[in-house]
Each structure stands twice: as C-alpha cells, then as structure tokens.
Amino acid sequence: MNGERTRLACGADLHELAGQVFEGAAPADAAHQRSCPHCQAALRRIRAVADDVQGLATEPVAVPPGLLRSVISRLRSVPALVTVDVRTRGATMVADDVIAEVSKRAALSVEDVGYAAVVTSEQTPTGMVGLRVRLVVAYGPALHAVADGVRTAIAQDVAALTGATLRSVDVTIDDLA
Amino acid sequence: MVIEASDAVLVAAARDGDLGAFESLVRRHQAAVYRVALRMLGSEADAEDVAQETFVQAWRSLARFRGHSAFGTWLYRIVTNRALNTLAARRETASLDHDAIGALDDPNETLERRERLRAVTEGLLMLASEQRALLVLRELEGMTYAQIAEVLAIPPSAVKGRMHRARLALVTTVGGRS
Numbered sequence: 001m002n003g004e005r006t007r008l009a010c011g012a013d014l015h016e017l018a019g020q021v022f023e024g025a026a027p028a029d030a031a032h033q034r035s036c037p038h039c040q041a042a043l044r045r046i047r048a049v050a051d052d053v054q055g056l057a058t059e060p061v062a063v064p065p066g067l068l069r070s071v072i073s074r075l076r077s078v079p080a081l082v083t084v085d086v087r088t089r090g091a092t093m094v095a096d097d098v099i100a101e102v103s104k105r106a107a108l109s110v111e112d113v114g115y116a117a118v119v120t121s122e123q124t125p126t127g128m129v130g131l132r133v134r135l136v137v138a139y140g141p142a143l144h145a146v147a148d149g150v151r152t153a154i155a156q157d158v159a160a161l162t163g164a165t166l167r168s169v170d171v172t173i174d175d176l177a
Numbered sequence: 178m179v180i181e182a183s184d185a186v187l188v189a190a191a192r193d194g195d196l197g198a199f200e201s202l203v204r205r206h207q208a209a210v211y212r213v214a215l216r217m218l219g220s221e222a223d224a225e226d227v228a229q230e231t232f233v234q235a236w237r238s239l240a241r242f243r244g245h246s247a248f249g250t251w252l253y254r255i256v257t258n259r260a261l262n263t264l265a266a267r268r269e270t271a272s273l274d275h276d277a278i279g280a281l282d283d284p285n286e287t288l289e290r291r292e293r294l295r296a297v298t299e300g301l302l303m304l305a306s307e308q309r310a311l312l313v314l315r316e317l318e319g320m321t322y323a324q325i326a327e328v329l330a331i332p333p334s335a336v337k338g339r340m341h342r343a344r345l346a347l348v349t350t351v352g353g354r355s
Contacts, residue, residue, distance in 0.1 A: 006345065014345055015341040015342075015345065018341060018344040018345055018348065019341060019344075022316070022344055045348060045352050046344075046348050048352075049297065049300075049347060049348045049351045049352065052293045052294065052296065052297040052351070053297055053312070053316045053317070053347070054316075055290065055293065055294055055297075056216075056294055056297050056298060056317060057316060057317045057318075057319070059294060061208065061211065061212045061215060063207050063208050063211050064211065064221070064225045064228075067203075067207055067211065067225060067228055067229060068200070068203055068204055068207060070229050071203050071229055071232040071233065072196065072199075072200050072203070074229070074233055075196060075199070075233065075236050076196060100195075104197075114182075115181075115182040115186065117182075117186075117187075117190030117193070117195045117197065117198045118195070119190070119193045119194045119195045121193075132193055134186065134189060134190045134193070134195075136182050136183075136186055172189075174182075174185070174186040174189055174190075175182070175183060175185075175186050
C-alpha cells in the first residue's frame, strides 16, 4: 500500500475502500470484496487505523488552565475613568468598567432578564455616562416594560453606588429565551 | 432564571466592546480551539501560543465578522491558519510532545491503547500540513466537507478527493510504522 499506487492487484480502488471505512459508504462490489484476499487485507489495515483515529477523537484534551486568563489579560486595556464627584479636597474617579458592571447586575436583577451585557458608549467631561445594554429576555412579558424596568434599575443603582449620572441607556433586546 | 446567551448575542455584545461577553465566548470555544492546535502541532506549548493568538486575533477582527458562518467555524478558520503558518515557519519536523497523546496517566488505560494512539498521533504529525488539517477537522472535530472547504478556503468540490488522499497517506504512514 505505497503512496503512489491507489489500486490493489485485484483492481479495487484504495480511495473507495478508505471511503467505505471512514465514511460508511457502500462497497462498490460487495460480492468481490467478500471473497478477495487483497480487499480483505486492505480493509483490515484501513479499519485498524480508522479505529485508532476514532480513539484519538474521543480522547479528552485538557485545556491549559491559564489560557482564558492569558487571553483576557492581553485584551484588557487600561479602563477609562469617569469623574463622578469633584469637591475641594479632590475628585472621585470610577472606571467605566465598574459602571458597566454595576449596570449589568442591576439589569439582571429585573424579572424576566436572563442575560445582560453592558458597555459605556460615551462619557462627558462633566461625569455623564451613556450606556448600551443588550438583553436576552424571557418570552412572555411586554418587552418595552422589561426595557423600562432595566433603565430604572440601572439608573437607581448607578446613582447610588457610583455617583455617576446617566445621559442615556440604549437597550437592545437581542434574543428571547 | 438561568439563560445561556447564544454565540450571536455574545458576539454582538463583544463587538460593542464588552470584554465580559468575549470572555464567555473564549470559555465556550477554548477547548475546540486548543484541541485543533494541539493535534496540528503536536506540542502543548505551541498549541497554547496558537490558541491564545487565535482569540486575540478574533477580538481584533470582530468588526469584520459578518456572521455569514457560525462563530465557531470562524474560529476554526483562524486557528487552522495560524497552525499552518506555525508549521510553515518550522525548519524541522515537529518533535512530538508526548503529553499531546492525552491522559497518559490514567491507570485504566491499557499500554496497548496508549501505543496505538501515540502511533496515530505521530502518523498525523508526519503528514503534509494540509492533509493533517483535513484529517483533524474531519475525523477528530467532525466537521462537514462544506465547513472544511470554508475553513481551509478551498473549493468544496476539492475537499473529497484531498480527504481520500489524506486518509490513504495516514493509513500508509501508520501501517508502515506498526
């Protein structure tokens, strides 16, 4: 069975035999194959390799434990800072990631919201923040009511926990669950 | 209420710049990406590098991902190309990292089975790069011919013939060594 020759002495095509084993294709000539020692020997060898390939396919591969952390740390840039409070003794700054996280948790606290992703879309020098919110919502309730509930929850929590003032909260409902 | 966001939802959020959404995508797809890299390269260290670069490239290219194919297929394309580039850059044949065989410390695994898996892994690593990619994607990852054509950027009509040749090459390589 060298690399150049693809036909056995009996004339059977090795490509077809390999396809038969790997793909479960029907034999081109079943009667010939049953009685042909060349075909039987070739099929045995192909089956043995195919079985081992199948064994390799089901072999568990452990993902390196640090892969996820390495990827995310490479992608995490220095967070933008939002000025939320300026007083005589100094300014208080909050990273926009923090505002996004507070908003995300607020959105998830609203009934019927199953998934929320939040990013800051704009920040003004006066400490106002725009947010873009994406949601997956349970099928059933009026979507505008859910979106309003999310806006209210976010506005309350962001104001209470960070002191930032929201300029806009754009809500997109991406999917229903 | 526990809801698993679909890839499409997470991709849309990630394109907005939500790193948390992208982190969920990495968590979901890292096993497949790492597996393909490992089977293509035969080295855990190289596979981890390629997997990491794959996700960094995916993040940076998200704006160009139009969703014509599944996100997972798109990742397969990136990781396969990166693995092929790594192979092309190697001057010598890859030295087999024995840990690439899998859970070799499993006491229930028979020595014979380990040796057979080692032989087929070594056989794969001796094939030409494209043949290796074809077999990894089809036989180990279970992709369709149409998906493989997309991943390798070759005409769908060419996949079947090249797959036949790749399988025969593997049978010849493994058969000749055992």
